[in-house]
Amino acid sequence: MDRLAELNPAQREAVRTLSGPLLILAGAGSGKTRVITYRMAELIRHRTPADRILSVTFTNKAAREMQERARLLLGKSLPKRPLVCTFHALCVRILRQEITALGYPADFAICDRGDQESLARTALRDIRVSEKNLRPGDLLSRISRWKMGGIHPEDARDHVENDFDFLAAAAYRKYQTHLRASASVDFDDLLFLTQQLFEGHPAALARHQSRFEQVQIDEYQDTNAMQFTLIEALVRPHKNLCVVGDDDQSIYGWRGAEVKHILAFPQMFPGTKIIRLVDNYRCTDQILELANTLVRHNRDRHDKRLVAHKTSTNSVRFQEHADEQIEAEQVVREIAWIIKTKNVEPGDVAILFRTNEQPRVFETELRRNKIPYVILGSMSFFDRKEIKDLLSYLRVFVRPEDEISLLRIINVPARGIGAGTVEKLVARAVQQGSRVWRVIPEMIAAGELSPNTSQALSAFRDLVERYQAKCAANPRRLATIVEELIAEIDYEAEIDRQYKEPAQQEMRAAMLGELVQAVTQYAERNGDPSLVGFLEESALTGRDEEGDKDDQLTERGVKLMTLHSAKGLEFNRVYLVGMEEGLLPHKRSIGDTESAVEEERRLCYVGITRARDFLTLTRAECRVKWGKRRMSIPSRFLAEMQGQQPTLTGIEAESETDGDDGE
DNA sequence: AAGGAGGGTTTTTTT
DNA sequence: AACCCTCCTT
Numbered sequence: 051m052d053r054l055a056e057l058n059p060a061q062r063e064a065v066r067t068l069s070g071p072l073l074i075l076a077g078a079g080s081g082k083t084r085v086i087t088y089r090m091a092e093l094i095r096h097r098t099p100a101d102r103i104l105s106v107t108f109t110n111k112a113a114r115e116m117q118e119r120a121r122l123l124l125g126k127s128l129p130k131r132p133l134v135c136t137f138h139a140l141c142v143r144i145l146r147q148e149i150t151a152l153g154y155p156a157d158f159a160i161c162d163r164g165d166q167e168s169l170a171r172t173a174l175r176d177i178r179v180s181e182k183n184l185r186p187g188d189l190l191s192r193i194s195r196w197k198m199g200g201i202h203p204e205d206a207r208d209h210v211e212n213d214f215d216f217l218a219a220a221a222y223r224k225y226q227t228h229l230r231a232s233a234s235v236d237f238d239d240l241l242f243l244t245q246q247l248f249e250g251h252p253a254a255l256a257r258h259q260s261r262f263e264q265v266q267i268d269e270y271q272d273t274n275a276m277q278f279t280l281i282e283a284l285v286r287p288h289k290n291l292c293v294v295g296d297d298d299q300s301i302y303g304w305r306g307a308e309v310k311h312i313l314a315f316p317q318m319f320p321g322t323k324i325i326r327l328v329d330n331y332r333c334t335d336q337i338l339e340l341a342n343t344l345v346r347h348n349r350d351r352h353d354k355r356l357v358a359h360k361t362s363t364n365s366v367r368f369q370e371h372a373d374e375q376i377e378a379e380q381v382v383r384e385i386a387w388i389i390k391t392k393n394v395e396p397g398d399v400a401i402l403f404r405t406n407e408q409p410r411v412f413e414t415e416l417r418r419n420k421i422p423y424v425i426l427g428s429m430s431f432f433d434r435k436e437i438k439d440l441l442s443y444l445r446v447f448v449r450p451e452d453e454i455s456l457l458r459i460i461n462v463p464a465r466g467i468g469a470g471t472v473e474k475l476v477a478r479a480v481q482q483g484s485r486v487w488r489v490i491p492e493m494i495a496a497g498e499l500s501p502n503t504s505q506a507l508s509a510f511r512d513l514v515e516r517y518q519a520k521c522a523a524n525p526r527r528l529a530t531i532v533e534e535l536i537a538e539i540d541y542e543a544e545i546d547r548q549y550k551e552p553a554q555q556e557m558r559a560a561m562l563g564e565l566v567q568a569v570t571q572y573a574e575r576n577g578d579p580s581l582v583g584f585l586e587e588s589a590l591t592g593r594d595e596e597g598d599k600d601d602q603l604t605e606r607g608v609k610l611m612t613l614h615s616a617k618g619l620e621f622n623r624v625y626l627v628g629m630e631e632g633l634l635p636h637k638r639s640i641g642d643t644e645s646a647v648e649e650e651r652r653l654c655y656v657g658i659t660r661a662r663d664f665l666t667l668t669r670a671e672c673r674v675k676w677g678k679r680r681m682s683i684p685s686r687f688l689a690e691m692q693g694q695q696p697t698l699t700g701i702e703a704e705s706e707t708d709g710d711d712g713e
Numbered sequence: 714a715a716g717g718a719g720g721g722t723t724t725t726t727t728t
Numbered sequence: 729a730a731c732c733c734t735c736c737t738t
Contacts (some may be wrong), residue, residue, distance in 0.1 A: 714738100715737100715738085716736100716737090716738085717735105717736085717737085717738100718734105718735090718736080718737100719733105719734090719735085719736100720732105720733090720734085720735100721731105721732090721733085721734100722730105722731085722732080722733095723729100723730085723731080723732100
């Protein structure tokens with residue numbers, strides 16, 4: 051009956067602290083998700099209207115899960131529900147309502163990483179800078195840093211540190227002009243524009259301040275300055291803010307997250323109550339000991355030592371393999387064996403790695419052994435080329451002035467509108483300050499194009515207009531319309547043309563089916579489906595999992611994911627693979643500052659503490675990179691976590707490879 | 714305009 | 729090895 055009885059005293063106190071600023075420093079496996087879910091329930095029991103509670107999570111998946119748990123805790127028929135979502139989703143909600151004040155249309159589009167890259171390319175071309183001098187990716191991260199620092203394109207010039215920045219500042223202006231012209235925003239804009247809104251439009255801020263009485267933030271260690279500013283503004287009237295996090299698990303520094311936000315929280319909010327959760331209910335003592343010992347090598351942290359509540363023998367093993375191929379073979383062979391002989395479910399096992407290139411070999415092996423598996427958080431569904439092409443069609447149907455999407459699909463599949471024609475169209479549009487879509491009929495009428503080209507353009511125009519009408523007239527039948535579209539443009543033929551391997555062709559074609567399914571599910575889930583709604587959801591959900599069918603596989607299969615995506619999760623058995631210098635810590639952070647290596651160490655810490663009962667750390671003695679074989683040396687973290695001095699010189703730093711096969 | 718060959722580049726992590 | 733861009737042929 052009394053749910054709080056299940057909690058330990060510290061947890062209970064956290065759950066019962068219902069007003070004022072509250073900082074919960076929650077170590078790995080200390081039940082923090084449970085605590086803030088219970089706290090949400092407790093707020094409602096103490097008569098906070100549910101819809102006046104905002105709970106911010108790090109991923110959409112975490113949001114869904116928390117909503118589900120809260121629903122179970124509170125009973126099914128809660129008339130009003132708390133808002134549980136990510137920062138970005140919160141900003142979208144606010145902006146849909148208020149963005150016209152900033153001169154954007156309310157139905158602005160959210161562009162994805164791929165769109166950002168092509169915009170960055172265009173911007174560089176505009177200022178005649180070769181991509182060799184400034185890579186689009188580097189430009190984007192510079193722009194991101196400016197935006198997260200609250201710096202407008204026009205002011206970027208004043209925040210220049212070197213020649214690259216100088217070019218980047220010019221490109222930033224172009225980039226933003228293009229974005230605005232196509233009524234689109236990027237991910238950073240969602241935060242940036244919301245902050246602009248709050249700063250420049252007090253009435254708008256007041257509307258949203260009065261909307262929430264209680265705010266909770268999970269994974270607070272990964273909050274960046276802009277997110278902090280937003281939340282501070284939002285809770286200013288009441289200061290009912292509860293943040294939960296662990297400084298040892300801060301792994302998003304490269305995205306502007308600053309550990310200092312969690313360390314300095316009590317200074318920012320005087321009167322903060324601090325509660326520490328150091329009891330670990332997840333890992334065995336051996337696993338936790340490893341984690342504790344490792345993370346003590348970091349200087350910039352709250353000193354704490356988690357207390358294990360589970361004992362074990364043989365729950366940790368170290369393995370060395372000749373190369374990454376054998377590493378994968380051995381790990382998968384062992385997984386196959388424990389599934390068969392130990393009655394272990396594939397879903398209890400996770401393989402964690404640092405980079406997205408690592409899972410490939412494991413994937414092949416798992417498939418060969420016929421073990422069900424899922425790759426989570428890697429290249430997502432919505433990142434695939436064929437999906438992006440089709441989504442671009444849909445976006446063009448919503449707004450043909452969306453230049454980014456229009457240019458992506460105007461000749462995909464090839465329909466006789468070549469690069470030359472596109473160039474003419476763009477030139478004309480730029481010259482007239484118009485849009486390619488509007489310029490097309492003019493160009494046809496002017497008779498400057500060859501008959502074939504005019505014909506092709508008219509056909510394209512006709513296609514778009516027909517589907518526009520269809521989607522608008524029949525939003526409930528979106529899925530069927532998408533099927534018709536795929537058939538009409540014969541996208542399957544395009545796939546067969548692009549990919550020669552039958553296996554590839556099959557896989558890519560299956561993706562099309564999944565898109566149709568995603569649309570179907572969206573329409574089922576949503577009382578009032580619309581194309582705009584679907585596109586928004588797909589943009590925000592981005593890398594998250596999607597679909598019920600996938601959820602099943604997610605439950606039942608071996609899970610493969612990066613250490614970053616593993617944050618917040620736990621598994622009975624964890625294989626932490628590729629424990630090598632250059633991979634973990636990653637090469638890009640080694641040459642860098644010491645704090646970069648500290649972040650890698652935290653990443654390793656996160657990996658270790660995902661394991662409940664069994665942890666296996668493996669490394670390969672050599673590894674193929676860019677088609678070339680390279681020797682690798684053991685990660686310094688292996689020595690550190692076993693209480694040894696790091697030996698950066700020798701290959702035989704790791705002597706602790708006991709051959710005990712454990713199980 | 715389309716498609717293929719050849720050459721150069723690339724991999725950190727993601728809302 | 730995989731991807732993208734450029735150039736060349738048709």
